[in-house]
Amino acid sequence: MTSLNMEHKTEISIIVPVYNSEKYLLECLQSIKDQTFEDFEVLLVDDGSSDKSADIARSFCETDSRFRFLHLDRGGVANARNHGLEMAQGKYIGFVDSDDTVEKEYLYELYSAAENNHSEVSSCSYSIVKTHPGKPDKYFPVRIRKLKDGVYSGRFYTDHVIKDWSVRSYLWNKLFRRELFFDNDIRFPSMYFEDIATVARLTFNAKTVAITDKPLYNYYVRANSIMTSPKVEKINDYVLAYGILKNYIAHKGKLHEYKAAFFRFAVIIFFANHYNVFDLHYKTKNFHGWIKNQHVTNKNILYFASRKYIPNEDLPTLPEYVINPWDVN
DSSP states (O other): OOOTTOOOSEEEEEEEEESSOTTTHHHHHHHHHTOSOOOEEEEEEEEOOSSSHHHHHHHHHTTOTTEEEEEEOSOOHHHHHHHHHHHOOEEEEEEOOTTOEEOTTHHHHHHHHHHHTTOSEEEEEEEEEEEETTEEEEEEEOOSSSOOSEEEEHHHHHHHHHHTSSSOOOSTTEEEEHHHHHTTTOOOOSSTTTTHHHHHHHHHTOSEEEEEEEEEEEEEEOTTSTTTSOOHHHHHHHHHHHHHHHHHHHHTTOGGGGHHHHHHHHHHHHHHHHHHHHHHHHHTTOOTTHHHHHHHHHHHHHHHHSTTOOOOSSOOOOSSOOOOGGGOO
């Protein structure tokens, strides 16, 4: 359902991409069901799970009519989120990862912040949860490197999102007005770091962003998570996300306003990918081509960050690609 003038059937649509998260899914869904704010729907989009995740999701939907299930062939988290968007009937759109949990006031606080301040985006703080087998989970609320309570202009907030410092490009601690996606034809690109490539485009089109400093989302750090596993595609896509944002802001004629932000983001990627390339070779126990891969990722970053790069409306491509150690000539 993509009609921009549709009558909202609920206030909030929460999209939960599901893929092989059978160990954590039930706790995630229960935390959403237990919200003090009740006018919401949850779209469980199964991305071709090979474990019991789909069965758990289907069974949970039978206990609460606000939860809806959609099965897809494996297409990636961006594809799952895009399908969820097409199904969503809420005034606001939010996202929760299937291996995380939310506090009971999560939706109420985000919704109140947006409605009370007439903001198209609202955001909350979060806790990093570290798990250890046989021990209680440890919660670490994020206390630094973030904007404080308040209402900020969308352009100011976007500057901080691009810098990737006091504001992060996380989807799960934010609510977005539905129109930000559909009026501006914004969808998630099929890649890693699709949130980095998307959140700044959404907030750029928002007049204001309201922030609550309460840690309402619980982000779990697990040893086997997608974010901790070395993948060559992640190294390349990190740089591509930079290119997508630069193309978009340039197309809007505002690149000069975000010059410092893009420079800072390029520096962050430079150092992060130096570590990421090393980590890739270290964890695969193969240092063949390590120096070449370092050179390639540096070249890619400089390509997008230099004045010689001419932004356009097309999806950017890299001059070269970092490749797996065993594929290096």
